[in-house]
Amino acid sequence: MMESIMTDKGPRPLGPGEARTRQRRRNQAIYIGVAALAGGVIGFATGFFDQGDGNLFAGDWEDLKLPPAMALGIAALLLAVFVALPIYGFRMIDDYKREQNLVAFSGGCIAVVAGFPIWAALHAGGFVPAPHAFGIFAIAYVSTIISYGYARWRL
């Protein structure tokens, strides 16, 4: 069945370019859906199968415990979500979106390069707890998202 688009003068068939744009949007939605699903599975599995009393947010690494097979599965999923999917995504997007992603990842990188020594200096001064890995990861993650929002707004 031929797809159509609604206009002021009623429905008209999709042009070849519009059909390709719809396909691009569908692919993008599938990509985001897969990433969200994988993220949800990782979050659920980590929370549900955690056998220790550790806290990821507080950096209590010694008390975090997962069944070895589950840990391997989660590591594989993380590899897919944080390495394979982004690389695949970068190959799909156009120059404009690549520029937005460049701003986003640059923001995340700069935040970590500056954030760690600032955090360490503040810790040495007795203002904050000692830097820990999850905190650094969180700085990178949040800064990347904020930078992406900025790029979407300004570019």
Place this chain on the structure above:
Amino acid sequence: MKNRLKVLRAERDWSQAELAGRLDVSRQAVNAIETGKHDPSLPLAFRIARLFDMRIEEIFDDGEHHDG
């Protein structure tokens, strides 16, 4: 950089989505180019020129004027 993309698109009665699909880029990219927020790469500028059967400098104006 100024450009005539919006005018050329309107002359053909194409939507941004139609032009984006024909150029194999996102609709947001077309919008950003039309509003002058984003300059296309050279390969994309060539694709745009070929699509409209024009030269790149007939579509894009960098504000530099050359004699001869």
